[in-house]
Amino acid sequence: MSVAVIFGSSMGNTEGAANMIAEKLGISDVLNIADIDADKINSYDKLICGTSTWGSGDLQDDWDGFDFSKLNLSGKTVAVFGMGDSESYSDTYCSGMGKLAQGLKSAGANLVGAVSTGGYTFEASDAVEGDKFVGLALDNDNHEDLTENRINTWIEQIKPSFS
Numbered sequence: 001m002s003v004a005v006i007f008g009s010s011m012g013n014t015e016g017a018a019n020m021i022a023e024k025l026g027i028s029d030v031l032n033i034a035d036i037d038a039d040k041i042n043s044y045d046k047l048i049c050g051t052s053t054w055g056s057g058d059l060q061d062d063w064d065g066f067d068f069s070k071l072n073l074s075g076k077t078v079a080v081f082g083m084g085d086s087e088s089y090s091d092t093y094c095s096g097m098g099k100l101a102q103g104l105k106s107a108g109a110n111l112v113g114a115v116s117t118g119g120y121t122f123e124a125s126d127a128v129e130g131d132k133f134v135g136l137a138l139d140n141d142n143h144e145d146l147t148e149n150r151i152n153t154w155i156e157q158i159k160p161s162f163s
């Protein structure tokens with residue numbers, strides 16, 4: 001079974017989280033969306049995809065320029081994570097992760113790894129469905145101290161889907 005962690009990152013924060021997630025799950029393929037095409041993504045059995053949020057609730061630039069219609073992820077297990085700033089951008093916190101999840105779901109992905117919004121302080125986010133984020137929300141701008149624990153907890157949750 002082939003698994004990749006794919007990230008879009010402008011300043012390195014999401015890239016750092018991607019590397020941490022991959023290392024903890026023993027995944028060797030960690031890919032920058034800026035360097036790969038849809039065929040490469042389609043070649044994997046399972047994916048973990050991450051994006052930061054820029055502008056006002058937008059996808060990170062490299063994901064923003066990506067053509068999701070070229071993906072075919074029918075029935076494939078996919079988890080998403082997002083990096084954002086829950087204080088300065090409280091009303092669009094990690095909204096890019098919501099847009100990423102939407103793009104992957106429209107390609108047929110079976111999304112796993114939703115996380116309760118309890119324990120987070122923010123006003124609004126496109127990444128929330130009901131009382132859960134569609135994936136793991138992180139915030140290295142204000143709560144970098146929480147990032148590794150949040151990743152550890154999430155990995156315990158998604159591990160059965162990626163083993």
Ligand SMILES: Cc1cc2nc3c(=O)[nH]c(=O)nc-3n(C[C@H](O)[C@H](O)[C@H](O)COP(=O)(O)O)c2cc1C
Pocket residue numbers: 008009010011012013014015051052053054055056057058060083084085086089092093094095140141
């Ligand atoms: C101009 C600008 C706009 C941003 N917009 C948002 C936003 O709408 N929502 C959010 O959660 N974070 C927002 N952020 C915060 C970034 O997502 C955050 O700094 C993140 O860690 C960057 O990750 P990266 O280095 O992987 O790109 C913004 C940051 C900047 C500088």
